[in-house]
């Protein structure tokens with residue numbers, strides 16, 4: 001599997017498949033590397049996010065815009081199952097590496113193309129980032145306080161949802177290939193996966209002519225639903241998407257009488273009485289420590305979670321017991337804590353074999369051992385910065 005993508009969506013797709021056993025070659029610009037190397041904090045010059053996002057990927061520095069680099073990609077593509085890229089539409093074609101050229105060397109290749117806005121349409125040529133997808137999908141309009149500005153997430157939400165969707169699309173394309181014998185071209189924009197996650201807003205607009213508005217931490221589908229401050233300064237989140245859970249919460253906080261109100265019978269109607277329900281739940285929680293709130297909610301079978309920092313998450317006994325986070329040995333850093341393979345499978349469990357490598361760490365092995373280039377050619381390409 002060839003990961004010629006940059007920053008987040010495409011690389012996350014390849015990380016997920018690499019976790020599950022795909023042999024991934026990470027292709028990067030030989031001089032600049034993947035911009036992802038500069039994202040987020042580093043320790044003594046070692047980029048920390050890179051260790052996680054590029055795990056299980058061998059590193060090849062290769063200029064795809066140089067004709068000799070493009071030729072090397074075609075040779076790698078000839079035996080690959082999948083190529084993931086996220087250049088603007090037309091860029092691969094400009095380098096002689098469009099789907100026609102790739103399928104000419106390997107008709108069974110699955111080509112996954114991540115873009116901001118899709119391969120076609122009036123916005124196709126625009127530069128795309130997850131932030132723009134968060135804005136255009138409806139997410140930002142719905143997020144934030146009523147009366148406050150539209151709000152963006154503090155992390156790459158649209159990119160990550162797209163990366164997860166891309167991994168699923170890749171597997172579906174591979175499955176289709178099993179039946180047809182032919183590769184696929186997957187056209188995946190950053191907008192569509194987060195649009196699907198934002199929900200049925202366009203359907204509601206189509207049928208009812210109304211659009212949703214920001215309402216802080218509340219939901220228009222259920223109440224009580226919010227974050228609440230505990231006596232010791234900790235926060236918890238409560239959700240009551242199921243009717244039975246709503247009844248248990250209001251009984252627990254000492255207001256069982258409200259359950260008999262006709263409007264209490266549906267989440268949507270409860271949402272219209274969020275002020276009252278929040279005041280009942282909020283004042284009960286404010287008199288207790290977070291540990292007490294957690295224990296009481298658990299005792300009555302209601303739904304609650306602590307609002308965690310990264311430190312809380314790392315120290316949580318459930319996270320530790322289930323291995324949701326795991327330590328992986330790294331050459332630069334020693335043991336590094338990172339999120340584990342995202343799910344557990346009985347027969348073919350995923351595995352983190354190694355952490356993200358330095359730019360070009362595997363270039364010689366890939367070009368000499370796998371493509372049969374001689375050492376002199378490799379050195380010449382390196383001198384001319386076609387490879388790194």
Ligand SMILES: CC(C)(COP(=O)(O)OP(=O)(O)OC[C@H]1O[C@@H](n2cnc3c(N)ncnc32)[C@H](O)[C@@H]1OP(=O)(O)O)[C@@H](O)C(=O)NCCC(=O)NCCSC(=O)C(=O)O
Pocket residue numbers: 006007008009010027028029030062063064065066086087088091114115116126127128129130131156159190
């Ligand atoms: C990210 C982009 C805005 C970057 O736009 P541009 O800089 O104009 O690049 P292009 O796509 O046109 O691709 C050409 C450039 O790719 C760079 N490039 C990268 N890798 C290589 C390799 N291996 N070889 C050659 N060139 C390479 C190089 O600098 C090229 O510029 P030249 O040397 O000049 O030719 C765009 O690629 C894009 O819209 N991608 C789709 C959406 C996407 O995935 N966005 C990033 C998600 S992360 C995110 O949203 C976030 O973190 O925030």
